[in-house]
Each structure stands twice: as C-alpha cells, then as structure tokens.
Amino acid sequence: MIDFVQNTLDGLAIGSAYGLLALGFTLIFGVMRRLNMAFGPSILVGIFAGAWLHSHWSAGMIPVFLATLAGAVIASAYVERLSFAAIRGDAALASMASSFALWMQLEEAVARVFPQRTYAFPTFEGLPMLELGPLFLRPEYLVMFLTAAALVAGLQVILTRTLFGLHLRTLSDNREAARVSGVNVAQVALLTFLLAAAIGGVAGFLIAATDGQISTKLGMWATMKGLIAMVIGGLGSMRGALIGGLALGVVEAQAQWYLGASGREITTFALLFVALILLPVGLAGGAETGARAEAGRRL
Amino acid sequence: MLAVEALSIRYGRVRALEEVSLTLGHDEVLAVAGLNGAGKSSLVRAICGLSPVAAGRVTFEGRDITGHPLYALDGVALVPEGRVLAPSLTVAETLRLGAGRVRARELDARRTEVLDRFPALGQRLNQRAGTLSGGEATMLALARALMATPRLLLLDEPTLGLSPAAAARVFEMLAALRRDGLGLLVVEQDLHLSLGLADRVLLLRHGRAIGQGPAASMPDARRLEDLLIADTEQEQLIC
Ligand SMILES: Nc1ncnc2c1ncn2[C@@H]1O[C@H](COP(=O)(O)OP(=O)(O)O)[C@@H](O)[C@H]1O
Ligand SMILES: [Mg+2]
Secondary structure (H helix, E strand, O other): OOOHHHHHHHHHHHHHHHHHHHHHHHHHHHHHHHOOOOHHHHHHHHHHHHHHHHHHHOOOOHHEEEEEEEHHHHHHHHHHHHHOOOOOOOOOOHHHHHHHHHHHHHHHHHHOOOOOEEOOOOOOOOOOEEEOOOOEEEEHHHHHHHHHHHHHHHHHHHHHHHHHHHHHHOOOOOOHHHHHHOHHHHHHHHHHHHHHHHHHHHHHHHHHHOOOOOOOOHHHHHHHHHHHHHHHHOOHHHHHHHHHHHHHHHHHHHHHHHHHHHHHHHHHHHHHHHHHHHHOOOOOOOOOOOOHHHHHHHH | EEEEEEEEEEEOEEEEEEEEEEOOOOEEEEEOOOOOOOOOOHHHHHHHHOOOOOEEEEEEEEEOOHHHHHHHHOOOOOOOOOOOOOOOEEEHHHHHHHOOOOOOOHHHHHHHHHHHHHHHOOOOOOOHHHOHHHHHHHHHHHHHHHHHOEEEEEOOOOOEEEEEHHHHHHHHHHHHHHHHOOOEEEEOOOHHHHHHOOOEEEEEEOOEEEEEEHHHHHHHHHHHHHHHHHOOOOOOOOO
C-alpha cells in the first residue's frame, strides 16, 4: 500500500510535466487545428542550448533555464513560419507532414552539433529529500509539481483575464468569429505557438534537470508523452490535457514498479488504446468545445 | 464617407463581382439587394478586407483601404452573415472582444452605452453566446460590432432566420443608429424592410450592379423583386 501511494506521488510529479507538454500541444491544436509533430524537437533544441551553456560556461540554473526557454521558443518560431503560417487554409495534412519533416531536421541538426550520446544537464542538487511520514518526495519532483502548478495558474490568468487570452479562446472556438470581430488571427496564432513553446520549454527543462543527463532521443520522447497525454485527456481540452498528463504519469509509475520497464511501455500504449476506444472524448469528457468538435470531424 | 470604385472579386474562375461602384455618406443608409449568389456578401466582405479584391478601389474617409484587413480598420465594423459568434464565449466576453484594444474606463463607457441599446443582453452577460435565441444572437452580433464604435457599419442579412417581428425590431435599431450619425450598408432580402429604411438602394444581379438610386424613386418592392429575378439585361434601371 505504501508502495502504491509512493508511486502515485512520484507519478503525479512526472505527470505534471507530461501535462505541460500536452497543454502545449493543445494550445497549438486549438488555434491551428493541426498537430505540431515538431513540438518535442523544438524543446530538444532548447534543452541542448541550455546544456551547451552549462558545459562551456559552467552556467547556473537560471541562465540554463533561460537558454532552454529561448531555444525552444526560437525553434518553434521557425517551425511556425515554415510549416504552419506558410501552409494556410485546409491543408492540415500538409502542415502535419511538414512539421514531421522539421522534426527530423531539428533532431538531425542537434545530433550533428552534439555528436556524443549523452550530455550533462545541471540538477537541483543540494536540496534535501523530503520525508512525509513513511513517504519520500524527491526535491526535484516537488519543484516540478510546484512549477507546473504555477504555470497552469499563470496560463489560466492569461486565458481569462487578458485580451490576448480572449483572442486565443475565440480563435480556438471559431476562427471565422475571430476574423469578423477584428482579431489579427495570424498574430494571435503565432503568439499562441510561442506560448506553447515556452510552456514546453519549461517542461523540458524540469525533466532534463531531474534526470541530470540528456540525449537527442528527448525530442521524440517529449512529442510522444505530450501526444499520448493529450489524447488520453481528450483532444482539444486544456483541462483534459492536464488530467491526461497526471493520469499518464501515475499509470507509468505504477507499471514501472509492479511490471518493470517493458511492462510500463505496454501499459502506456494499452492506456492510449483504452482512451481512444472507450472514451472517444477523453477522460475530461463532457463539455464540447469547438476545437474538440472540429477534432472529431478531422480525425 | 465610403466610396467603392469599379470593385471586382474573383474566386479562382468564379466572377463574384464585376466592376461595382457605390458611395455612402454619413448618417446615410444604403441597402444592397439581390438574389442568392448575386455577390452581396462578397461585396461587403471585400470592403472590410475579408474577401480578396481582384480589381478596383475602396476608400473610407478619404483613405484608400483596399484590401486592408478588418483588424487594421478604424471606424468600420461588420455584422456578418449568419452572425458568426464564438459559441463558448459569454455575452460579456463577446462584447469585450468587439471593443478591441481599449482602456478599462473607455471599455466601461462603451459597454454601458451598448447595453443601453440592448437591455436584454445586460441580463444575460454570463450566458454563453451559443445558448442564445436567434433574435438575441443577432442583437449580440450587432452589439459586438458597436463595441468597436464604428462610423460605418456593414450588415450582411441581419434578419436572416428571424421572425417578422424580430426582423422589424432589428430595423428599428438600425434606424436609431442612423439617427446617431452612423453610416449603414445593409444587405437585406426583405425589400419591404430595406425600402422602408434606406436612403438609396443598390441592385445586384450575377455580380453586376443593375441599378442604383434613391429609395424613394425605386419601384415598389414587388416589382423590384421581379427585376432581380429577370434574366434579361434590357430592364436596366437608371435612377
Ligand atoms: N469563398 C468562396 N469561394 C468560391 N466561390 C465563392 C466564395 N464565396 C462566394 N463564392 C461565389 O461567389 C458568388 C457570390 O457569392 P456571395 O457573395 O456569397 O453572394 P450573396 O451573398 O449575394 O448570396 C456565388 O456564385 C458564390 O458561389
Ligand atoms: Mg450572402
């Protein structure tokens, strides 16, 4: 029982990072109506920018964090210009395919510049392990969970209290309504893309700082985790993205403990299939958003 | 205030509008009439940069605004065909959306003024736009446009799908707006309604202007309808 609770606690921490990745996907999907397959690789660029700063200048946590964020945002801006802004209208498949090509391109570029298999990333060392009765909480996990919570709260404020947030929600709900109301749709879409990249950059930083080492596999890993969490939660719903991320984290942690590493992968995909087949609207269910209705028609 | 000169619109090989010209002054109402597919929506949308212009010129208050997107136009607002609301936004959020980038105090002033015109919306501020009735949704689309404090208001079939009573209320509202100094360009299928309000009328058929002139000198609504349907060009109206 203690094991189960301990796994749940660890799973919620990792799951909060998955939730951030899924949130990034969802924001982009909302305004663009298409998946950005190069989302993870954009984050990869950021993480390696941070690692570079760390190894060449022995930079501390804060500069590395800022470099990670900047790298992810710049790489995403590149992806948006090339594969989303340039391909307009109903060509969703073309956009997705070209974002897939950019995935390969970004990953290859990073692998050329950083030929070793793994690189060191700074960690939150020196923070004490927290004891909650019989349970332990790794300090990185606490940082991860609290940062994710703060980010979600901040995003909520942006979405509900600012004009940009209102524009973003209008665009996600009904693109034409945004246009006829005098919203600069292209600009809002770009800003949303960059906001998603920043959120993904934070998630990537937290994950890298928890592991202490990074490889170029992290790009694909981030895309997969984010996509799976997003689909589990229900395509197009922000609350669903968070719930999906947390659920994925907990299920993975339990499976890892009871079934081992290969059991974890099998369980993850089983969860994905269950979500797709039994819960076509995802765990968050219910409330139909414009983005989700659209997703239903597209997929 | 508004001048459209020889405006042509194409969608690929479809010629939606052919060299249509019109002018509209302050506190004037121009009604646009024509059958489905005559090019009315294309005209309205091209004026505010939502449809591509193949040839011709649009000037507003002396400035060339041809092809300028709606978000960059100061003083022009649109009530689009079918209302086009974002269903998940509340009434209050939809009004906020219409105002664009303004200060809090200015926003409050505009909201008060608009809600004075539409008291029914004031009681539904937290209701989602997708749950409004047809008449309420039309009022919200109109209110959203007014939040931008336009001097020129473009309306594309604002009475579509409304009961005759609700349609008459919309036109009462438009009459009040004209009294307050707005220029109105209104696309309307119901000729009885539009002839009752408009100063001038523009008749479109197959993308061409087949007549334009003062509403008072137009034939009655019945005969106008016949003209719009007629396939012969000899019935050109020069008023
Ligand atoms: N986006 C579009 N793409 C292609 N053809 C269009 C488009 N919008 C309108 N059309 C065509 O242009 C013509 C005029 O349409 P429209 O302006 O909507 O007329 P109305 O509003 O008078 O019914 C029609 O033949 C219509 O099929
Ligand atoms: Mg029309």
